[in-house]
Amino acid sequence: MTSKDKPSSFTSPDIFSLLIETDEREKRKRREELLAPLGVKEFFVGGSISIDKRTCKGIECKLCIKACPTNALFWRATGEIGITEELCIYCGACVLNCIVDNCIKITRRRENGETERFSTPRAFTMLENTINAKKRHERVRTIFPTTTEYLRLYKPQMT
Numbered sequence: 750m751t752s753k754d755k756p757s758s759f760t761s762p763d764i765f766s767l768l769i770e771t772d773e774r775e776k777r778k779r780r781e782e783l784l785a786p787l788g789v790k791e792f793f794v795g796g797s798i799s800i801d802k803r804t805c806k807g808i809e810c811k812l813c814i815k816a817c818p819t820n821a822l823f824w825r826a827t828g829e830i831g832i833t834e835e836l837c838i839y840c841g842a843c844v845l846n847c848i849v850d851n852c853i854k855i856t857r858r859r860e861n862g863e864t865e866r867f868s869t870p871r872a873f874t875m876l877e878n879t880i881n882a883k884k885r886h887e888r889v890r891t892i893f894p895t896t897t898e899y900l901r902l903y904k905p906q907m908t
C-alpha cells in the first residue's frame with residue numbers, strides 16, 4: 750500500500766503517544782491543583798484503586814470514607830462508595846480499615862518503577878513492615894557501611 754492509498758483516518762503511533770502524554774499531563778495538573786490546598790505529599794507516581802460493589806457493606810460500614818485523608822471516597826445517593834481518583838494518593842488507609850478482604854484493591858507505582866499491590870489489611874501491613882525494614886537497613890548502612898565500623902564503635906574488644 751502506498752502512502753496515497755492509506756485511509757484518511759490513518760494516524761501515526763506518534764500522535765497516539767502525544768495524546769496519551771497530553772492526557773497524563775492534564776491529569777497530573779488536576780491532581781496537583783486538588784491536592785495542593787490539602788498539603789498532602791505524594792509518594793507514588795501513579796496507581797489505581799477499585800472497590801468491589803458486590804462485597805462492600807456500604808451504609809452499614811463507611812469506614813473507608815472516615816479513614817481517607819484526602820476525602821477521595823464519598824457516599825453516593827445510589828448507595829455506593831464513590832471514588833474521586835484525582836484525590837487518591839494510594840496511601841492504603843482505606844484498605845487498612847476495610848472490614849471485607851479484597852473489597853478495595855490498590856495498585857501503586859514508586860518513582861524507582863517498583864509496583865505494589867494490596868487488598869487486605871494483612872497484605873498492607875506486611876508491605877509496610879518490609880518497606881520500613883528496608884529503610885532501617887539503608888539508614889544503618891549509611892552510618893556503618895561495613896560490619897567492622899559497627900564493631901569498632903560498639904564492640905571494640907572484638908576488633
Ligand code: SF4
Pocket residue numbers: 798816817818819820821822836837838839840841842843844855
Ligand atoms: S488509598 Fe488513601 S487516599 Fe486513596 S482512597 Fe484510600 S485512604 Fe483515600
Ligand code: SF4
Pocket residue numbers: 800804805806807808810811812813814830843846847848849852853
Ligand atoms: S470499608 Fe470496605 S466494606 Fe466498608 S464501606 Fe468501605 S469499601 Fe465498603
